[in-house]
Amino acid sequence: MVEALKKNPNWKKRKGPVVLVIMDGVGYGKYKEGDAVADSKMNHLDAITAKSPHTKLKAHGKAVGLPSDDDMGNSEVGHNAMGCGRVFNQGAALVSKSIETGAMFQGQAWKEIVENAKKSGGAVHFIGLFSDGNVHSHLDHLKAMIKQAKKEGVKKVRIHTLFDGRDVGETSALEYIDPFEAFLKEQSDGSFDARIASGGGRMWITMDRYGADWSMVERGWAVHVHGEGRQFKNAREAVETYRKEIPGIIDQDLKEFVVAENGPTGTPAPIGAIEDGDSVVYFNFRGDRSLEITAAFEEEKFDKFDRGRRPKVCYAGMMEYDGDAHVPKRYLVSPPSIDKTMGEYLAASGVRTLAISETQKYGHVTYFFNGNRTGKFDEKLEDFVEIKSDVVPFEQRPWMKCADIADQVMEAIPSGKYDFIRLNFPNGDMVGHTGVYQAVVCSMEAMDLQIGRIAKVVEGAGGVLVITADHGNSDDMYEHDKKTGAVSLKPDGTPKAKTSHSLNPVPCIIYDPAGGNEYPHKAGEGDLNEGLGISSIAATCIQLLGFIPPVDYDRSVLKM
Template identity: 30%
Template sequence: QSLQRINQAIETIENNANLQNFINDLKSKNGICHIMGLISDGGVHSHQKHISALANKISQRGIKVVIHAFLDGRDTLLNSGKRCIQEFTESIKENDIRIATVSGRYYAMDRDNRWERTIEAYEAIAFAKAPRYDDAVSLIDENYQNNITDEFIRPAIIGDYQGIKPEDGLLLANFRADRMIQLASICLGKAGYTEVAKFSSILSMMQYKADLKIPYLFPPESFANTLGQIIEDNKLRQLRIAETEKYAHVTFFFNCGREEPFSGEERILIPSPKVKTYDLQPKMSAFELTEELVKKIHSQEFALIVVNYANPDMVGHTGNIKAAEQAVLAVDDCLAKVLSVVKEVGNTALIVTADHGNVECMFDEENNTPHTAHTLNKVPFIISCENLKLRDGKLSDIAPTILQLLGLKKPNEMTGSSLIV
């Protein structure tokens, strides 16, 4: 939704009041604009066309622009970064814009409190503390020659870049919040990291987190009568449970960008394992999560429990098919335990579904490379209730189905229909 929203607005973004204030501040102080974002055409966390449009419009106002380019290789092909950087460079060549640093998203976009990764990216951006290369393509080529793919390229300085100065401004250009919060927190001195570069102004594409108090280009959209809201309105209790990597998905994202819990909403965070990549521990924290989940099902306190098993997505992103098999087997074992408890408790339905594919496609035959990105394959909708007939449908039909199971009325705002026939 954010992708389409920005696509429609980006060509007239110069009329945005917060962007105008940002530009005016930079012009008055003769500062440089530092744009940080994922140079990728994946469209999951950002889009390189948004970043080039912003850079060009700001540069055309007489402001020097430098780009801190994060590389993908996770929601895209492993080695698509070189092509994306070349396309991006071509799109900004008419203006005073250059790439200042390059970093794999593993460092710049961590969301699992691996602060040492975020700090390494930040120190390159803020203080030019990193190895130096003549240009971004030669850096990427060297990494490819050493079998290092886009996501894992260590932060590096390009050319003679010297860091952030007090008169400069920062523009954080990813539209998805979860993988920008740590970097934004360090920039603002809110992460316990003492050596922070001074800057004049800051702006983000979207609101990342309310208490960061960063001005943004696109305000949060308001959604009425979400599933969580309906549960609250009927004075029922609900539980959200996931390990670290997917905690935001069952809370912030599931609640349509709402940070605070609903009344009667309990949240449980299970720490994800501290490994470099999850193919090293494909079980992740699934069994620890299941242990807590089983207790909560036994309690019979909740009308709705939303749980996310991270393994198929997070291990799927590694491109390691052997690890992916172990990840799926682990989740299968966990679901067997959950189903057993659901049957034991009674009057309870287990629904298994997904919002996108990944682990079912682990190899890209066309390019002869591991496949690490999401897919557009149809996803399952499995329900444990007997004597129910289901139809095929779409993701927006799931909430109405849950409401029907709970005997609650579907609000007008929900455009889908129950999958129960």
């Protein structure tokens, strides 16, 4: 439990609420070509920026707890940082350190995974995102576990690959498959058999989140567990075949496949169906897209789809994906212990809060913002609102539910029910990941309309509007040559789309129409503290609410 925040006698609390708008995936682009944010007509955002104090915040790498500044930020760590006001080492860094020190392999969970497979004579199955994007997983972690399994006497390993094309190049699957197959060949010998057994694109199988589309998990379950799906002799053949059959398909959307070979009767059979006595490791360290497949493996009462044969396995996640519900029951690395979040302080101080987004980012403004905590700190003071997302490709509905979100926020602002409102517009991230430039521009302009509507209501209510983002994405929609900065082109001469996040800074804009002399000038860069990360958002909002931020919080952007 935390103590209530102390009121700041030098700050005149505003009549209306503080409204935090998180423009998911919207940064300041490094390159003119491919910056869909700059290329969009963001008239309302531009007008607000022109008359408000504003600055740029770091939203990647060490500024959000990732191992290095070469690591792109993501929505999970971004909302963690904004919500807790400090920087904690995150999943990627924690897993890498655990492997480096050997702590993972000395832990009880790993020992149980290995001993179970050795005792039954079964396989250890690894399921997870097959890339080095370092947002949900990293192939180095998988390789280390395979080597250790062999070292400890496991005889059989099967890998179930979820192709990325989102945190890495959109058609880079073969760049990972070929060297990984070579690695497996090096490891395999007469006593150890390690092979890729199944897979598909991350947005087609297994990696759903927030219950948006359980059919993805159902397809993954059929492929990974039952070995049911279109059969190929290897992963490369599957990728090449689907690319020929579905022109323009990118890795995240690749259809499911099963690797099969002729059995004793000459009939092709899957090489990696999961059987009783096997062990399973879901090697993604990020929680949001790990909870549903974990539920399918662990929950006794499960009604999302018919699991059919449910094998009796020893299951472990890379990390604990839900600290409150303690899911999964067994995990290899302990997650960051995030305490004293902004939400907890506000609840202790009697601040009435609304958190709202659509399904795709609802968990980010609630669970992740509150330090990976499910539920509320105070049921009487907090309201969480989820607006159901459309289950369609995002490029087909690039406006998503931003108008619906704005409608509810615009009712809440003048209602007098809330002191602090936080919302997430998912457009820049979810549409940005599609790589469809025109759709991204549409999504930005649709979001801008809603920001304009909200700003007008904030002004009328005498409130404060804080506009920021959790990471970049839509600001960097083309692949660029790292040395020259030139746009990378496809064989047909068109720009090669980039579907991953960027390393670019994000906005921080303080629109305070009721403010007096709290800022050096009415607007402009330099009126706020510079060189900060998005973890400074917490202290900033606390100050705007009329309180003194906790002493261990990262510095506010406000010069006061």
